[in-house]
Amino acid sequence: MAEPLRVVVTGAAGQIAYSLLYMIAKGDVFGPDQPLILHLLDIPVMMGVLEGVVMELADCALPLLRDVIPTDDPVVAFTDVSSAFLVGAMPRKQGMERKDLLAANVKIFKVQGEALDKYAKKDVKVLVVGNPANTNALICSKYAPSIPKENFSAMTRLDQNRAQAQIAAKLNVPVGTVSNVIIWGNHSSTQYPDASHAVIDKNGNIEKAVDAIGNEQWLRETFLATVQKRGAAVIAARKMSSAMSAAKAASDHMRDWFLGTKSGKFVSMGVISAGAYGVPKDVIFSFPVIIENRKWKVVEGLPIDDFSRSMLDATGKELCEEREEALQIIQA
Numbered sequence: 001m002a003e004p005l006r007v008v009v010t011g012a013a014g015q016i017a018y019s020l021l022y023m024i025a026k027g028d029v030f031g032p033d034q035p036l037i038l039h040l041l042d043i044p045v046m047m048g049v050l051e052g053v054v055m056e057l058a059d060c061a062l063p064l065l066r067d068v069i070p071t072d073d074p075v076v077a078f079t080d081v082s083s084a085f086l087v088g089a090m091p092r093k094q095g096m097e098r099k100d101l102l103a104a105n106v107k108i109f110k111v112q113g114e115a116l117d118k119y120a121k122k123d124v125k126v127l128v129v130g131n132p133a134n135t136n137a138l139i140c141s142k143y144a145p146s147i148p149k150e151n152f153s154a155m156t157r158l159d160q161n162r163a164q165a166q167i168a169a170k171l172n173v174p175v176g177t178v179s180n181v182i183i184w185g186n187h188s189s190t191q192y193p194d195a196s197h198a199v200i201d202k203n204g205n206i207e208k209a210v211d212a213i214g215n216e217q218w219l220r221e222t223f224l225a226t227v228q229k230r231g232a233a234v235i236a237a238r239k240m241s242s243a244m245s246a247a248k249a250a251s252d253h254m255r256d257w258f259l260g261t262k263s264g265k266f267v268s269m270g271v272i273s274a275g276a277y278g279v280p281k282d283v284i285f286s287f288p289v290i291i292e293n294r295k296w297k298v299v300e301g302l303p304i305d306d307f308s309r310s311m312l313d314a315t316g317k318e319l320c321e322e323r324e325e326a327l328q329i330i331q332a
């Protein structure tokens, strides 16, 4: 069996981590043959709660879980890790946009970037979940100059999963038959959920989702708005932000990064932009990617019509504005 892989989860005493830790520890992310050592970081006041999480992980009797290291010390948390789930951050409340969290959260990602830079493996794969996820990931990467920028990502997989679920419900087909829906841009209400390249697999017969749906207005209005505002709808109903579905999405994202995407399928990830599709450079922008040998590559050459162009421009503009605001907060 392989050597144990060290994986850190921050915000380990919080809502998302409560679902995510079990998914990781039972092998959903790194596969059924990969033993794990989990590093669990939270803030000092949460150490008592974290001890309870550690007890529960032990009580799950999971064969792949070789050790669990709870800590409030970033040095301990980030030393020798190969995979980092950066979840720990304040969630938004009803009526807030995710970018309203910048002031509260962005400095966490500066500190954790510095710690990753010093103590993590140089090939560590970092997934930022804490909001606003794209801009936090950019700042984290900026403060970890010895780690390739390509190793930092932000989570838009929850938006992708939501989009697939909406299309499956509209067509009354199993969600697993829907693929290649794209989330472009920011994990915010300017994101562009794009079904124009999505397909439905009907027992080997591949049909374009737009043809199966046959209603462009639904795609550009109801579908778009439902996915863009789904996080807010969950908060309105639960009085807390999404947790189980966020954990599942984080697990999907890191699994595809480590184990690769299936032939002909692409997934959406917030990654450093080199300007593909004419969007701004040097922001963390969600693109369709394929992954092989733990390296992502943006899917090239997809046609972009006028409607898509305006959506990409709007979300790119917001990311540039967030980047400026984040840098001002950090420098203040």
Ligand code: NAD
Pocket (backbone or CB within 6 Å): 010, 011, 012, 013, 014, 015, 016, 017, 041, 042, 043, 046, 087, 088, 089, 090, 091, 092, 108, 128, 129, 130, 131, 133, 155, 156, 158, 159, 187, 241, 242, 243, 246
């Ligand atoms: P939560 O409040 O339940 O848990 C957050 C945990 O992080 C708490 O235990 C807190 O003590 C801890 N924490 C705070 N500062 C920390 C630090 N500096 N180091 C380590 N731990 C720290 O929140 P949650 O519901 O788990 O959500 C976490 C974050 O994920 C929020 O910012 C939320 O908005 C975001 N989120 C993102 C997505 C996405 O799709 N990208 C989806 C859902 C939630």
Ligand code: LMR
Pocket (backbone or CB within 6 Å): 091, 092, 098, 131, 158, 230, 231, 232, 234, 235, 241, 242, 246
């Ligand atoms: C989500 O999309 O559910 C999360 O980003 C939480 C939120 O604030 O909406």
